[in-house]
Amino acid sequence: MTPQDAKPVRFEAGRAVLAVVRLLPQISRPRTALFAATTVLVAALPLAMTIATGLLIGAVPDAAEAGPGSPEARHTYVLLGVGVAALLLGRLVNNVHNANAFNLGRELELLLQDRLVAAVARPAGITHLEDDEVLALLRIARQLGGDFIRPERAIRGLAAIAPEFLSAAGASIVLCLFNIWIGLAWLVAWPLIFIAMQNEYTRVGKTAYMRSTEMRESEYMRDLAISAEPAKEIRVWGLMGWLLDRYDRQWNERMAYTNRFQRLRARTAVGVVGALLALTGATALLLAQSGLDGAVGFAALSVYLVALTTMFNFSAFDDTAAFLALGALPVPKVLALESTLTVDERPVTAELPSAAPERTVTFANVAFAYPGSERPVIEGLDLEIEAGTSLAVVGHNGAGKTSLVKLLAGLYEPTGGKITVDGVDLAGVDPAVWRTRLSALFQDFTRYQLTVRDNITLGAPHLADDTDRIWKACEPMGIRDLIDSLPNGLDTVLSSEYEGGTDLSGGQWQRIALARALFAVQAGAKILILDEPAAALDVRAEAELYEQFLDITAGLTTIVISHRFSTVRRADRIVVLDGGKVVEDGSHADLMALGGRYAEAFTLQANRLARTPLA
């Protein structure tokens, strides 16, 4: 990123604060009204106290002369009463104002987080989750690292600054009574100074905000050091020192960069300080002269002087002002992301029959490149999968096997060609409907730190209470005894990070994940995708498991990716992928007879296995 990138867009600070203000009624209309009312009161009450005090000072000599009980004395009591009431009420209203602002701020963050999560969850695919801007916003949503770019702080900043601003405006009006030009100059100067400073803070905030990718990198290093999952490798390889060094280095580089752009720009500093000095000097000089001339009385002079000092209660330069700008910064971006991801939603134009697929799932001249990459990983792929049969996809690493099933699962959209189900183009089908027909287990399946029951029923969460069905999914996977032996059976948390929880072996985890896929099949899925379903099992166990799977899922369309030919050979049909294209296609017998890549790889693996007695 170049320093120019951090340059504020015109009115960016103002638009961000406005976006925050517009969201407030969505949180609560009554509390927004209260916020507005207390803003005015917090501004007005100190001003009322100031005026009453000034008038009181002016009235005391006359009252002393007139004596107790005189109208002049009564007048001073009234002024004293007004001053004290304004002081006490001011304190009370201030507390209500701050508490309300604090709660509104927290709810604003909740609202933004909800909207962000809903927006991010909306697209059917996962392309946007590899987008830098989306990840930057999600990082803010997670409130990692006690970030200072937090919308909640914008509300608190607004709560402090709005009354101060009104109070300064009131003081300017008071000064208008002394000298209209001086008063007007103050009335105009403060907003201009405030805007200039907000733009500076926004520029600084953007420097940090736009470095979110680097921040994620260093946070990743930190998380590696403190998470359980990579802990084994980090200890075995003695990586902790390296990790912390790298984290420190990245952190320092980031801070050095941020510090460079955090300084106030000279022209803003000179402009702001110059304007304030000139205006304060002129006001003080004129006041002093008018006092000495006798043009302004003692009481009025003290009111004007208090008004002048009130001007400097306004936070244009402190943390509060900075947090207003920084906190508001991501709000328009969250709102913009919401609309971007909504626009990206594709329209539903086709109805998928409830029994589909009954005939075929077809890839017709499908091409695909990952977002942000020009290189096609799938190109000119033609493949017709007969419904109700089992298909195995083989090929060397990077051949495009997983990409193919990700396209079928709708996680990405083809960049060319189309995928049809019983002749219906998937591009027009409601992704939610298509997902109900699918069950998938990916290579990098998730090990949820939840109960065994959750881990299995996440395949069809609406059936989570159906224990019989859970056991039906577990038995073919050979995990019933394992679950029975756990401290809380199905309700044992699968993580040693929780009391009473336990971790499992790689193979046991894989069996649990397979049970999850099977549970989804029982709930009505019609296509089962297994990407390296049992790589953590030994060859024989994987082959047996797949055999069982095929028995249980007979009549279902199954697609399995495996590097184990003992598994693959059991499928009705096998396709060999290379460079994102089908290069061989047929049954095990057909492909062996063909004597091509499949036959070569199969023979190689079979010979190796024959020499390995324990395999």
Ligand SMILES: Nc1ncnc2c1ncn2[C@@H]1O[C@H](COP(=O)(O)OP(=O)(O)OP(=O)(O)O)[C@@H](O)[C@H]1O
């Ligand atoms: N999220 C991604 N972004 C960019 N490129 C990717 C992404 N995932 C995979 N690729 C690239 O796509 C190509 C095909 O990957 P794919 O995972 O489909 O291969 P595969 O045949 O399943 O390999 P393996 O047998 O190793 O699992 C690879 O060159 C890989 O680098």
